[in-house]
Amino acid sequence: MNNKEKSPFTPGSPVPYELFVGRQKQIREIFRYVDQTSMGKQDNLFLMGDRGIGKSSMASFIRHFVATQKNFLGIHVFLGKVSTLEEMVRLIFEQLLKEVHGQTWFGNISELFGKYIKQIGLFGISIGFTPPKQDLEELVKRFPEALSNLLKKMKEQRKGLFIALDDINGLVEKVEFANWYKSFVDEVATHYNEFPVYMMLIGLPEKREMLSHLQPSLMRIFRIVEIDKLSNEEVGQFISQAFESVKMKISQEAMDLMVKFSSGLPVLMHEIGDAVFWIDSDGTVDREDALQGVLSAAKHVGEKYLDPQIYRVIQRSQRYNSILKKIGAPLSRNFVKKDIETRLNENERRVFHNFLRRFKKLGILETDIEHGSGAYRFVNEIYPIYIWMQSQEPKPS
Ligand SMILES: Nc1ncnc2c1ncn2[C@@H]1O[C@H](COP(=O)(O)OP(=O)(O)OP(=O)(O)O)[C@@H](O)[C@H]1O
Ligand SMILES: [Mg+2]
Known part of the structure; x- marks a missing residue:
């Protein structure tokens, strides 16, 4: 009972899809659009919500789903540290490359990447994409064409592409990004009949305003999905699933406390859950464990999330x-x-x-x-x- 190995809680990183809860309505809506995309219609979504509310988790859940159920090639790229279009495009193609690496049809597409695929054996790092600056500039300019060529090569294997661009907060402050995105969408609409690419941009709510300020006509392009707190039922569902996954039990009283203090905020339910997980010593979470966990989580939250x-x-x-x-x-x-x-x-x-x-x-x-x-x-x-x-x-x- 006492041999704790790994906490099912993941404060600070996107939740594994098996433990993902809630967001049913938004996800259903997104899947409808993804279905349209698989028929060839390019689509653009802006997923927004406050810090820690669960944007990346939702994107990761959707990516998993469209890859396994809708036969898409899905990538989730984090652009938090990226400030140029060249680096963004490099990361997008590198991620695509990694995603196909190991598939039987890798050969089909690898030639598109020319001689710039870097096989890296060190530290188990698999593969990289490192073209010179000039080629990257070309890829930025001719992004639709590059994607279209990729789509042609994987037509037999995948129905479309799902590309989530996460943490675009820095990039959207640049007018180049807004203009680049606008031309991407316009060019696709005017030059391609079939372009099954679903783009999901992810950022804080104020970033959407920023983007619309820089390029007003962009806002007509995006469908907006905003996510907010989880309901208490969803938090409860998450907590019981998480403890069940490591075969621990939880009393009703302890559950009520954990739900109450989580206040619908995903970051808090993970911090509290994690603290409680390590405090419990007999495999059954009782009221005392839960209270102590809340106090210990408060300390972590203070240190991690407060200035x-x-x-x-x-x-x-x-x-x-x-x-x-x-x-x-x-x-x-x-x-x-x-x-x-x-x-x-x-x-x-x-x-x-x-x-x-x-x-x-x-x-x-x-x-x-x-x-x-x-x-x-x-x-x-x-x-x-x-x-x-x-x-x-x-x-x-
Ligand atoms: N639907 C969910 N079910 C279970 N856990 C979740 C869910 N959404 C988020 N979480 C958890 O909440 C925390 C914050 O989630 P996530 O990192 O996805 O938020 P975010 O909105 O992307 O945050 P940031 O603004 O910092 O990028 C993580 O610990 C994650 O595991
Ligand atoms: Mg995130």
Whole structure:
């Protein structure tokens, strides 16, 4: 019972598809478009959502599905560190190459990549694509043609291409990217009858606005899918699946606690789950394990997801901490100054104004203009939940 080897929780990386939960409606919608794409119609989707809400996990789940069920060649490329179109295109083709490597029909397509396929044996690294700058520039310019030639070569084996471009946050700030994308779509529409390529761009919601600002007609091209928190049922489903996968049991009380503190946020359900997994010692997660797990997860969340400066202030300030606890548990993301004041004692009320000012300046709180004067909100979902988790700290007896 006690031989823990590997946690089923994956805080910080996309969830394996067996444990993926929720997003049914969006996924059904996307599959409909993918079906159209397999008939030859190029399609473009912008998947957006806040940090850690589950964009990459969803893209990875969809890629797996379209590869296994719809017979697509699917790739998921992370462009977080990429700032040029040349490097982007290089990565796209390298990923395609890797995906086909090991298939019997690798020979069919490898000739397209010329002499720039690099076989790397070291450290188990399989294969690379490293053409000179000039060729890359050509590939950027003639991207549709290059994809079309690839499609022709794999026609017998695959129905289409699924390309997810993840973390495009840096790239979309460049006008070259917006213009390049626009010409890609236009050229495909005017020059190709059959172009079964499904493109999925993934980024933060504000990046979509950025893109539409740089190239207004782009916005007509994208279907937008936005993802938000999971429901409590979905979180519960995830937690039970995860524990089941390692043959652990969980009491109802413990489950309720874990669901409550996860607050629908995928990152939190993984942090809490992981902490609980390692704390439990008898194969059955009970209330005590769950509570301890929440506290331990709070610490990780504080260290990993909060700005270090903010983390220190929240940790250190006794006075502010007692106010924070009174703002309410569970803390809601929005609150009104007057409502909180009624809960504070004389001393706390006196520093409350400074507290709000300080927290605003630190970037933890912002005024919530939509809800009138005296309304505030935390700048993201994690801060209030973090503070709430922290306030569970057992009092020293
Ligand atoms: N549908 C899901 N089911 C189970 N776990 C999920 C789901 N979605 C996300 N997760 C988990 O939540 C965490 C964040 O997910 P992910 O990395 O996919 O989010 P993201 O939106 O891509 O984040 P970022 O903005 O940092 O790129 C990861 O630990 C992941 O395993
Ligand atoms: Mg991501």
